[in-house]
Every structure is written in C-alpha cells, then in structure tokens.
Amino acid sequence: MDNKNKGKYGEDAAIRHLKKLGFEILERNYRHRRGEIDIIALKENEFLIFVEVKLRSNLAYGDPEEFVTNAQERMIIQTAEEYIFGINWHKDIRFDIITVNPKGEVEHFVDAFY
Numbered sequence: 073m074d075n076k077n078k079g080k081y082g083e084d085a086a087i088r089h090l091k092k093l094g095f096e097i098l099e100r101n102y103r104h105r106r107g108e109i110d111i112i113a114l115k116e117n118e119f120l121i122f123v124e125v126k127l128r129s130n131l132a133y134g135d136p137e138e139f140v141t142n143a144q145e146r147m148i149i150q151t152a153e154e155y156i157f158g159i160n161w162h163k164d165i166r167f168d169i170i171t172v173n174p175k176g177e178v179e180h181f182v183d184a185f186y
Contacts, residue, residue, distance in 0.1 A: 082127030083110055086170040089178045095121065099155075107151030111170075120165045122152045124184075127172045140169055145185045 087097055090113050098120075099112035111123040124140055148167065156165065169184040 082172040
C-alpha cells in the first residue's frame with residue numbers, strides 16, 4: 073500500500089470512529105496555505121474538533137501519537153484559526169489525535185494539544 077492509500081485508510085478508520093461517537097464530519101483534508109487538517113468534525117453543534125490522524129505500519133520507532141511534532145501542532149493551530157475565522161465560530165474548539173495501529177485499531181486522544 074502506498075503512502076496516499078495508507079493515509080486514506082487511516083482517515084477512513086478515524087472517520088468511522090468519529091461517526092460512531094456521534095460526530096458530524098465537516099471537512100476532510102482541509103487546506104489553507106501550507107497547512108492541512110486531516111478531519112474537522114462537529115459534536116452536538118457545540119464543539120468544533122480538529123483531528124490529526126496518525127497511522128504507523130510499524131511500531132518499532134514509537135507510538136503514532138508521538139509523531140505529532142511541535143511544528144505540526146503550530147501549523148494545525150494556524151490552519152484551524154483560519155477555518156474558525158472563515159466560518160465565524162464562537163463556541164468551543166479542541167484538537168484531537170486519532171491513531172491507527174498496524175492491526176487497524178483506533179485510539180482517540182481527546183484534547184491532545186493547544
């Protein structure tokens with residue numbers, strides 16, 4: 073499986089997980105300038121959630137959530153700010169990480185950074 077298909081596989085698993093929890097998916101692969109947010113979801117019209125999805129085919133180098141760098145966090149936050157201003161959002165937000173391991177198991181880290 074190439075990297076593009078791996079990314080889609082991980083995002084598909086994350087979206088299934090979020091939908092099971094009652095989230096509405098607003099955007100997938102949202103881009104603004106150089107930034108990208110894997111998934112933007114809404115929970116009960118109260119929380120806007122920006123989700124970074126991490127997939128690792130091999131855990132030898134650590135857990136997937138460890139691969140979200142400070143630079144990535146800053147870029148995600150900047151991109152999220154543009155989205156928030158663009159839709160004039162005035163309610164709560166949070167930043168989550170969803171990991172998908174080699175077995176396809178999903179782990180959801182709520183309010184992972186900011």
